Amino acid sequence: MIAAQPRSRILGTGRYTPARVLHNTDLEKIVDTSDSWITERTGIRRRHIAADGELTSDMATAAGRSALAAAGISAADLDMIIVGTISGDSPLPACAVHVQQKLGAWEIPAFDISAACAGFVYGLTIADQFITNGAACRVLVIGVELLSRILNWKDRTTCVLFGDGAGAVVLGPASGDGRGIVSTRIFSDGALAGSLVIPGGGTSEPLTVDGIERSRDKVHMVGQDIFKVAVKNLSSASLIALEGAGMTAADLDWVVAHQANLRIISQVAARLSLPLEKFVLNIEEYGNTSSASIPIALDEAVRDGRIKPGHNVLFCALGAGISWGASVVRM
Structure with a gap:
């Protein structure tokens, strides 16, 4: 391709x-x-x-x-x-x-x-x-x-x-020098919308005193549901984005994955047949910062010199919705 x-x-x-x-x-x-x-x-x-x-x-x-x-x-x-x-x-x-x-x-x-x-x-x-x-x-x-x-x-x-x-x-x-966003793909599946949710505060469940007391205005998560699909969906989206870029995982210099759980990242690495050393990791320091996790990790790796101009970098993330996606970027 x-x-x-x-x-x-x-x-x-x-x-x-x-x-x-x-x-x-x-x-x-x-x-x-x-x-x-x-x-x-x-x-x-x-x-x-x-x-x-x-x-x-x-x-x-x-x-x-x-x-x-x-x-x-x-x-x-x-x-x-x-x-x-x-x-x-x-x-x-x-x-x-x-x-x-x-x-x-x-x-x-x-x-x-x-x-x-x-x-x-x-x-x-x-x-x-x-x-x-x-x-x-x-x-x-x-x-x-x-x-x-x-x-x-x-x-x-x-x-x-x-x-x-x-x-x-x-x-x-x-x-025109080949640098930039080469391929990007996004997906959603509402079947698991209830597995990661803030249930109260919208039109389906307006907040009440009782709702606030029961923390219905806070994050609720069925972690096992999210974990089960995270590895599969992150891996598949990554492969689809790589195919769109005319690349394979072997062409990647770095992967900047959403920093949700080190076990998820490790399993994605295994499915892509990549060593964990190719993944930018900062979950130990920041935990899961949701939509901020990829750009925080990217900026760290750019500024400390790990990610250099011309490097092929894969971004991949999955979150509530459930929504997920992957992008291949030549820096």
């Missing part, structure tokens, strides 16, 4: 993570769990938690500014802002419009994507389409979550997993 030609490329990356760190040993004091239990089952040792008064849009703006600086452009150069998040400042309006104002961008389209952990891959895919058809030239794509405020801190099956943070990329037209 002839490799596809990139249509858009990553011009710059950025990230932001809060200063406060919550260790597994800290969680031992507030919920029935242990450092060893969390580490052995997830690979997580720490996670970063937003400061009091710190907003989702604050973190997104900081990551966005970092990506803009790396791209060598200003907010005035942007044509669009896409934010992947399920934990915005408020249910209405979109977090993206707050980011637009804080960055000082013009009256450009700014909107959110609610695909949870797959939000960044969805945003990247949508931005690529806008650039391809000429409707936009430079697009800021941000993944951000402030999950610590929508967790039930008495539920040890969820509160130990997640952290706060933001990551961002600036996309622009491919320059």
Whole structure:
């Protein structure tokens, strides 16, 4: 197969993570769990938690500014802002419009994507389409979550997993040198919509005092359901994206997978016949930051020199919906 030609490329990356760190040993004091239990089952040792008064849009703006600086452009150069998040400042309006104002961008389209952990891959895919058809030239794509405020801190099956943070990329037209987004694919299957959900707060279950007392406004997850499909769907989406790029897994220099669980990542590596050493891993430090996890890990690896210009990199993620996808990018 002839490799596809990139249509858009990553011009710059950025990230932001809060200063406060919550260790597994800290969680031992507030919920029935242990450092060893969390580490052995997830690979997580720490996670970063937003400061009091710190907003989702604050973190997104900081990551966005970092990506803009790396791209060598200003907010005035942007044509669009896409934010992947399920934990915005408020249910209405979109977090993206707050980011637009804080960055000082013009009256450009700014909107959110609610695909949870797959939000960044969805945003990247949508931005690529806008650039391809000429409707936009430079697009800021941000993944951000402030999950610590929508967790039930008495539920040890969820509160130990997640952290706060933001990551961002600036996309622009491919320059003809082969670098850029070569292939991207996204999918959804509503059959498991109830397996990872915030049940209260929408039109199907308006919040009541009783609902709040029962934490119906917090994240609920059937972990076994998600785990069962995660490895299969991440692997299949990755292979489909690679086929679209005219590549095989052997052509990859790096994989930046959603940092949900080290066991899931290890099994995806095995299915792709890749050593775990080819995967950018930071789950130990940040836990699951949902839509922010891929761009945070990407920015770390770009800035420390692991990911270099010309490297073939695979992104893959799965989240609530369930929604999932994969992208092949030549950096």
